[in-house]
Amino acid sequence: MKNLKSNSRTKEQLERMEIVEKLNVCPFCEEGLEKIHKLPIEKETINFFVTKNAFPYEGTSHHYLIIPKKHIREVLEISPKMWAEIGELFNWIVESIPMKFGGVFLRFGDLHRSAASLEHLHFQILSGTKSDKDKDKKSVKATLGYK
Ligand SMILES: [Zn+2]
Secondary structure (H helix, E strand, C coil): CCECHHHCCCHHHHHHHHHHHHHCCCCCCHHHHHHHHCCCEEEECCCEEEEECCCCCCCEEEEEEEEECCCCCCHHHCCHHHHHHHHHHHHHHHHHCCCCCCEEEECCCCHHHHCCCECCCCEEEEEECCCCCCCCCCCCCCCCCCC
16 A cells, blocks of 8 residues: 655644554555544445545535545546446535535546545545635645646
């Protein structure tokens, strides 16, 4: 299992990654979700779980994850049927919150280039808290790679 502590964003996330190393479990595989993630599974399909991000990005009002049940590392391991499940779960999140605006992304490949902290693929669905008309607006930062 390969994770990249240097890509963690907060002290708490770094501490969790150190626990992950000590226990030698993936935080997004089933055992890790129970022992480390600890937040409830909001919805489940044949191949995926939906849960909230334990470390939501600063400034988000919602930050959900769609996580494959299997320890999938490569984006091409996601079959067309699995993409359909991801679409269903995405729609479920957007409808059930409801989420009227937001973004979705998946980092994949070399952690040193994608800026992901975990090799276990996961989709991020999030929305901010302010509009572009707010005087003190700042954007939600999500690193998707490096220049
Ligand atoms: Zn895993």
